[in-house]
Amino acid sequence: MSNQYEHLELPVINITLPKRPKRGFGSGGKRDDRPTHGSKLLAQASSLTSLTPKKSTPFGINPKLIFKIKLRKNDSLEENNLSSLGLNLLAKEPKASQAIVVFSSDNELKIFREKLKSYSGLNDSNYEYGYLDAIEDIVPLEPEDRIGRLLELKPLENDEIVPLDLELWHTGNTDEMRDYLRKLDEFLQSFKEYPGMKITDQYISEYFCTARVKLNKKILELLLKEDAVKEIDRRPKPAFESAGEINIPISDLPEVISPLESVCGVLVIDSGIQGGHPLIGVALGDAQVFPDPGRKFIKGEEEDGDETGGHGTGVSGIAVYGDVSACIKKKQFQPPVWLFSARVTNENNEYDPDLLLDKQLEAAINYFIGNYPNCKVINISLGDSNLVYRSGQKQFRLAARIDEIAYKLQNKNIVFVISAGNYYYDSESKELIRRDYPKYLLSEDARIIDPATSAIALTVGSLSMGKGSTQYHEDACRNVVAKVEGYPSPFTRSGFGVDGMIKPDLVDFGGDLVIDGNRMIDNEIGASIITVAKNYQAGSLFKAYCGTSFSAPRVANIVTQLFSKYPNSSSNLIRALITNAAGLPTEIPGLFKIKTKTKAKNKAKSKAKNKENTKLDMNKILQVYGYGHTNFVQAAYSTDNDVVLLVDNEIIEVGNFKIYEIPSLPPEFLDTKGNKKISVTLAFDPPTRHTRGDSYLGVAMEFQLFKNIDIEAITRAFQKAQDENKDNPNEDIAELTMEELKKKYGSSVIVDLQPGVNLRKKGTLQKGQIEFTSKTWKYNQKSMYLVVSCNRKWAREGEIDTQRYALVISVSHSDAKVDLYNKIRLQTQTRISERSRVR
Structure with missing residues (x-):
């Protein structure tokens, strides 16, 4: 195993490229009529x-x-x-x-x-x-413009008075919004013949004005005609997985010691926690319930309210220990993180009908972040399976609230981790699940759900562990669906997200499904994830679950450990590090590959047919796997043959560019046989607004990597592109620059990172990489340059003029004998020292 080293600092070139011109108001030309x-x-x-x-x-x-x-x-x-x-x-x-x-x-x-x-x-x-x-x-x-998706799917009946979510168009005047809701509440309560109609909860922020209202169909029809009403919808329902009991007695459970006070903690917002569990209590920093004011709906205290499954306890066990199965095998349980728990549901895993979920969410976050500075990660394994994202839609409200909170708490550097949601293929026979897998995962119905579309959060999908059923394993009709380790779980959900951004961001193990004839069995031992059990006193300490609810906390555990290692880092750097370390599983289903043919070089001497090869279909890969499966060690450390360079808390002016230097790669990087890889990961946290269908992000960023060219040529190309297109401000100056450089210097000056810039730049977490084995990669043994640019969308000039971000660049070789780290380290130290003297 290679030695483990601290990551290196990425040298910054103190050259600021010209600002991009402001966008105009259109390009359709003058009308003749x-x-x-x-x-x-x-x-x-x-x-x-x-x-x-x-x-x-x-x-x-x-x-x-x-x-x-x-x-x-x-x-x-x-x-x-x-x-x-x-x-x-x-x-x-x-x-x-x-x-x-x-x-x-x-x-x-x-x-x-x-x-x-x-x-x-x-x-x-x-x-x-x-x-x-x-x-x-x-x-x-029209009234139809104001009907939410859930209400559209299930309209109100004539007789029912139900709680609904009301969102108003926010005029920017909070007093005005508050006055509107007050008068609306008075109006609702004036109907003596319809007792119970009223506003039960409300939330007003800088961009949101929402209320939970109880009303009937008659009043709904009136409200749908109101100019101030943006949307009315049914309230969301939480989607939980049920648990299967696993009987693995541990009579010689070792002593479990609490984490060090200095390590970071993860907040699990779920159904609560069984704090008395011997593996949970030692790591539990605090647990709270966020009930309705009268405690009529959410009864009890902070203990796990999921009476049958113990969903919150199961999620928490993974958030604390990561791979619980590995701990069981080693009989070693040493929690590396602190746990915090917020209960927001009742004993039936339901939200309070009278409370706004986003308000409960913010109350929980404010409590824990305010009282525990080491609480840095928030795991949300809840979602509404009725709110499936469709291409072209605007952002969901709960996901938008999470992004708004993340932006507001930038100084706290919080990372949200959210499960992608579970999709269960609706077929005539359960046997068809196995036959149609994994094709149905790319269907519109299998898209991610609210709040997994959050732009700033890490969204996590699920992988199979490649294990089969432990019961009746010789039965011919009983088999798992995915079967292969690293294949997508049959229930995982796919992207893309809002504005086409890459979602999910990452994947981790979440289990498989067992099909027995025409029966579907989830949470079966062997094919599922093992975690701690709520009802441990009545049975085993552990249970088996499957679902993206349990892949998300595996990632949350890694994120929390990274914060412990880098306590002063930004949330952007943590997101970039964990994504840089992600990669695709070894085995990929054939659906995610494209067949290609290579012609025989010498047909006269060979009767061999054209060779058939395959390459990955990156569009499908990104929809299901995102950037892949990550791990803590690779995210936290560089090695001899895998060096990471990074910068954190960088500030860029909106409409501007920055340049970074990657020191020259040693000759053995190309000369030694093996797999070579260069990757760049950018993370930033811009303002967002869910009412904007043109761009959910107020600020956008992108990057391009150059080689075989000097910094002066790059600067001149950007200047030339700007000067030549000053009368056509809608042109993308970065794209024009790329074309200019390729035309003048050849295509080899641009490193072809995948996915391409047009796809990756749609999100707040962007990774591009190139991977090759050939020795003939065109490279002049000189420094490469990374250009990072920041563009204004709807963010107003004068209000938002800068954007913070983090960058992580890695260079790796599959041969552990190739010493990249020390040779690149010497060059970076020299560059940084030289620039310090210049300053």
């Missing part, structure tokens, strides 16, 4: 104002006028243009819809209509307002 088109828009605007009530709504509220502006294809309207029209941007629909939602406090739309008249040539104004060319139509919102 402005008078006719403007008159149409005027008529549509007039139609809107005629529908606007001159008096209060049934709730006694003066509503804002909210409507849709449909845009011409490939066009957009900037917020400063909207402000000049007397309009305020509320949301942008996904690009496929080409629409924005706006509101106005002017019921007559006077400013908007006056400028439409100028645009149409109907008054004597000298201004043309050409940006109005981007508008295709002006239309009102």
